[in-house]
Amino acid sequence: MRSVRARAAIGATLVVAVALIGAGLAVLLVLRTHLTDRAALEAEVTARDVAAQIDLGVPYDRLELPDGEERPVRVTGEDGKVRAASEDLEAMSGADEESGTATVDGETADYRFAAVEATVPGGGTVTVHAGAPLAAEREAVGTVRDAMLIGLPVLLAVVAGVTWLVTQRALRPVEGIRAEMAAITASADLSRRVPVPDSRDEVARLARTTNDTLAALETSVERQRRFVADASHELRNPIASLRTQLEVGAAHPDLLDVPGAVADTVRLQQLAADLLLLARLDAGERPGRTRFDLGALVREEVSQRPAARVPVAVDAGEGLDVAGSRGQLARVLGNLLDNAQRHARTAVSVSVWRAGDRVVLAVDDDGEGVPDAERERIFERFVRLDEARTRDAGGAGLGLAIARDVAHRHGGTLTTSTAPRGGARFELRLPWAG
Structure with a gap:
């Protein structure tokens, strides 16, 4: 039934x-x-x-x-x-x-x-x-038995009828929620919301929870759409440039710009790797639970970086253990260092210390810093504050977005503020595994 x-x-x-x-x-x-x-x-x-x-x-x-x-x-x-x-x-x-x-x-x-x-x-x-x-x-x-035999069916009919009517009235909001959900499914319009009854019972809580779920789903779908559109736009430029160079090289071998083709290929490879990592993060991929020293990771990654115009100073102690994916956190550090070296004038520094039950990693530069109004926006995907720069120099705007997503999936936070030298400070806080 x-x-x-x-x-x-x-x-x-x-x-x-x-x-x-x-x-x-x-x-x-x-x-x-x-x-x-x-x-x-x-x-x-x-x-x-x-x-x-x-x-x-x-x-x-x-x-x-x-x-x-x-x-x-x-x-x-x-x-x-x-x-x-x-x-x-x-x-x-x-x-x-x-x-x-x-x-x-x-x-x-x-x-x-x-x-x-x-x-x-x-x-x-x-x-x-x-x-x-x-x-x-x-x-x-x-006499009593006969009265009961006559009255019992009547009373049961009344109980059944009253229960039917009361249940119908109680379930009317549920039918409204179902009808609206069916309409949302048919129209694929995630901006619509189910009606919330004035009562404070379980049905009202169900309606509010359903609307919260729809809002989260709408945000996720919209974010996915923007991601696909931005990714298509970002991939189109290096692919078109690489194709043009190869076509010119095929027609006129002496005009082939090999370094440019290699640079476009490298940038395309990096962009594809970033997009794949974001896709895995969006799919709910959980980081590993390997325990390692974050200070040692910083010293190792900085020592392996190629020589750059802005040197990186390291101040990291011992015993600063965290748990998670060593590769993903190394990627976060690399993205933060790339961002800092791109904007610094003369110096970049990395510091690691413990603050209570957290291990803090701070990357400072002496550049222009980040305006207060843009300190959250820079962590959005495909966002670049320096649009006047070339895409090749400025990247696709995914580094900081990846860094914050990885931080959140490790139970941490990533924020930006003003560095002691007046530039930008990016501060990563992770749970201490000591």
């Missing part, structure tokens, strides 16, 4: 039915027990009343006996012979077993019996058997 409303209505009806049947059986049992005990008490009172008369010496033929149909009474001696009996009492069966039957004036009915012994003046004992009719008990129990 697919309908939640139907399942809820059937479930509620079954629960109520079980509860009502159980309660009804308990009521009938209590009612029957109460009425049976009451009949037993009436029978015992009648028997004691007759026994008291016999104890006082009242002759058998003068005993005040109740009407036989209402309370049949029989007095028997030790020899089993009947000494006295109610008028029209013809037979009494089961008198010694509390419950039995009695035939009065040709009609047999069920009775509750009580037996009391009485002492006859002059010696000897007799037994007084008195009964109270169980017809009232049977009638009352039957």
Whole structure:
């Protein structure tokens, strides 16, 4: 059964039915027990009343006996012979077993019996058997049972109907969310949002969470679209330049610019590597958990860098362990150093130290620095603040974006501020693994 409303209505009806049947059986049992005990008490009172008369010496033929149909009474001696009996009492069966039957004036009915012994003046004992009719008990129990049998289906129908209506009202916002999600899927318009009900229940929280998911999905898709568009644009230039040089070289071998073709190929290779790394990061690739000394990594990477116009000074201590991908963090350091050397005038420095439960890596330069308004924008993909420079000199604008993505996936942060010498400081903070 697919309908939640139907399942809820059937479930509620079954629960109520079980509860009502159980309660009804308990009521009938209590009612029957109460009425049976009451009949037993009436029978015992009648028997004691007759026994008291016999104890006082009242002759058998003068005993005040109740009407036989209402309370049949029989007095028997030790020899089993009947000494006295109610008028029209013809037979009494089961008198010694509390419950039995009695035939009065040709009609047999069920009775509750009580037996009391009485002492006859002059010696000897007799037994007084008195009964109270169980017809009232049977009638009352039957009436209650019939009322329950009639009322139970009506009550269950009411419960089912009310549950259906209440569930329909409660699920109406869910249907609105479903319809809007179907429309979003059909139109592929991720800017739309599902309606949020005014209530503060689980449905409202579901709607808000769905809208948050749609917002995150819209941001991700838009970012992916921009990424594809920017990547296509960035790849088009070096590919076109390389193709032009090769075509010229094929037509005029003496005019082939081999260094230019190699430079375009290298730039294209670097751009492809950056794009592949970003694709892996966007796909949720988790870095390794290798533990290593970040200071040692800095000294090793700086020593292996080719000679540049701006030297790099290193100040890194020992025992500054972090956990993650050594290759990816080396890539972050390389991107930060490339950026610093590109903008520095005379000096670049790298410092590594520990600050509480974090290991800090700072790259400083003495260049122009980064304007306050641009300190977050520079970490976006394909963003270059120095658009006047050539693409070959300025890169594709992916280095800092890659560096921040890698930092975040290592549980760290990457921010920029003003260096002591007035240039830019890029500060990488990673969890200490000591």
